[in-house]
Each structure stands twice: as C-alpha cells, then as structure tokens.
Amino acid sequence: MTRPARPNGAPLLARAALALYPPSWRTRYEDEVLALLDDSGGRLSAVASIALRALPAWFSPPRHLHDRPARVRASLATVLLSSSMLAGLGLVFAQLTQFQGFTAPSHPAIGWAYSVFDIALAVSALVAGLGGLPLWLLMLRRARREQRFRDLVYLLSPVIAPVAYLAGLIATTRLAGGAQGVSTGWFGVITLAGFAAAATAAAGPGLALRRLQPRGPALRLAATAAGVSAAVMAAAAVAIVVAVTGLCLWVPAFAGYHSAMIPAIYLALVIVAATVTTVSAVRGTRAARSL
Numbered sequence: 001m002t003r004p005a006r007p008n009g010a011p012l013l014a015r016a017a018l019a020l021y022p023p024s025w026r027t028r029y030e031d032e033v034l035a036l037l038d039d040s041g042g043r044l045s046a047v048a049s050i051a052l053r054a055l056p057a058w059f060s061p062p063r064h065l066h067d068r069p070a071r072v073r074a075s076l077a078t079v080l081l082s083s084s085m086l087a088g089l090g091l092v093f094a095q096l097t098q099f100q101g102f103t104a105p106s107h108p109a110i111g112w113a114y115s116v117f118d119i120a121l122a123v124s125a126l127v128a129g130l131g132g133l134p135l136w137l138l139m140l141r142r143a144r145r146e147q148r149f150r151d152l153v154y155l156l157s158p159v160i161a162p163v164a165y166l167a168g169l170i171a172t173t174r175l176a177g178g179a180q181g182v183s184t185g186w187f188g189v190i191t192l193a194g195f196a197a198a199a200t201a202a203a204g205p206g207l208a209l210r211r212l213q214p215r216g217p218a219l220r221l222a223a224t225a226a227g228v229s230a231a232v233m234a235a236a237a238v239a240i241v242v243a244v245t246g247l248c249l250w251v252p253a254f255a256g257y258h259s260a261m262i263p264a265i266y267l268a269l270v271i272v273a274a275t276v277t278t279v280s281a282v283r284g285t286r287a288a289r290s291l
Contacts, residue, residue: 020054075284077206084202086273104250113243120236131225135218157204165197223288230281237274
C-alpha cells in the first residue's frame with residue numbers, strides 16, 4: 001500500500017502531538033494524520049484531540065500494527081532510553097544528597113530511602129545486564145558476520161559513550177577544578193554531558209534492535225529482565241521521592257537548595273521517567289510471554 005505524501009510544513013504542534021504515540025502507531029498512521037490535519041487547517045482543537053488519544057495507544061495498542069517480536073523490540077528500545085534517564089537522575093540524587101551527607105537522625109525514613117535506592121539501583125543494573133547480555137551478544141555476532149559496521153557501532157555505544165564521558169570528565173576536573181572541586185556552572189555542564197552520554201549509550205542498542213530485528217529466546221529473556229529491572233527501578237524512584245521530600249521538610253541545611261521549584265521539577269522528571277519505563281516494560285513483558 002502506498003503511503004500518502006507527507007505534507008510540507010506540517011505544524012510543529014501536530015508533530016509534537018504525534019511524537020506522544022508509540023513508534024509502531026506513528027509508522028502506520030503519522031503521514032495520514034498529518035495530511036488530514038493539513039487539510040483541516042491544523043486547528044488547535046484537532047491537535048489537542050490527537051494528543052489526548054496518545055495514552056490509550058500505549059496501554060492498548062492495536063494488534064494489527066506489528067507482530068509480537070516487533071512489539072517486544074520497540075518496548076525494549078523505549079525501556080533502554082527511559083531507564084538510562086532514570087538512572088542518570090538517580091545518580092544526580094546520590095551526588096547532591098547522599099554524598100553530601102544530608103541526613104535527619106530524628107527521621108530515619110531518609111536513611112531507609114538511601115538504602116533502598118542503593119540496593120535497587122544495583123539490583124536493577126545487574127538484572128538488566130545479565131538478562132540483556134545474550135541478546136546483545138547475538139546481535140553483535142550477526143553484525144560482525146554480516147559486516148554491518150553501523151550496527152557494530154550502535155551495539156558498542158554502551159562501551160564507547162561512557163569511556164568518552166569519563167575521559168572528558170577527567171580532563172574537565174583537571175583543567176577547571178579547584179581546591180573545592182568544579183564550579184556550579186561546570187557541574188551543570190558535566191551533568192548534562194552525562195545525560196547525553198547515557199542517552200547515546202541507550203539509543204545505540206535500540207537502533208540495532210530496530211535494524212537487526214532479532215527474535216527467539218534471547219529476545220524473550222531480555223524483555224523479561226527488562227520487566228524485573230523496571231519494577232526494581234520503580235522502587236528506587238519511590239525512594240528518591242521519599243528522600244527528597246523528607247530533606248525539604250526536615251533538613252534546614254538542604255532546604256531544597258533554597259528553592260522549592262528545583263526539587264519539584266526534579267521529582268516530576270523522576271516520576272515521568274519511572275512511568276515511561278514501567279509502562280514500556282509491562283508492554284514488552286506481556287508481548288514476550290506469548291512468543
């Protein structure tokens with residue numbers, strides 16, 4: 001079936017609304033919806049209506065859009081990206097709270113939250129790594145056998161990106177660091193670079209999944225591990241919310257770093273990342289059970 005031509009100059013808001021949908025839905029319907037919006041003048045009410053229908057498309061995706069292995073691969077790619085962002089947010093939490101020694105002896109909930117976060121983060125990484133390793137090795141062998149250089153780079157990005165980031169971090173701390181460490185501005189740069197490195201490391205295998213389209217037991221194992229890892233990461237997210245809220249309420253030295261808006265934005269990002277990770281992992285696990 002020939003797709004309708006994508007309209008030129010489609011409204012930015014329309015594209016943003018369509019970006020809320022699952023990749024499989026966009027592949028099938030994006031061009032048609034953009035054409036319809038273009039014909040109707042791209043009214044704001046129509047764009048808003050499309051955006052509101054995005055959530056049901058995630059929870060109850062039409063079965064005819066893709067086969068179950070494709071659904072598993074799409075969910076795995078989403079989980080990789082969202083969980084890497086959640087892990088990055090967790091490391092920022094550890095750096096700015098735990099490592100700074102903020103505690104409240106009269107409120108042990110903060111200490112418990114620290115412990116839950118540490119354990120959950122380690123267990124989540126271990127489960128995801130062990131469960132995803134067979135699939136990663138399977139794709140790596142195929143990419144080498146078929147001499148697919150681009151896919152090799154994608155699959156090696158979880159190694160290349162962290163090494164490049166650490167090299168840049170060492171150089172930055174040596175050149176810009178002082179007796180008290182790097183300045184606030186440089187800390188922000190380092191943090192943003194860390195998120196960029198995490199996104200790159202996660203996006204690579206996701207792209208390889210889309211291009212190589214693996215199937216079989218290794219894919220099912222990776223999806224199952226992603227579900228378990230996401231559940232454990234959800235516990236880490238809850239611990240972050242408890243600890244940050246408690247610090248803002250009970251520790252005057254913390255005081256939300258003197259602005260309640262900063263922890264509010266941070267916690268909102270944690271909740272969004274945890275929600276996307278959990279929903280995508282559930283979808284992938286459900287599809288994997290029927291493979």
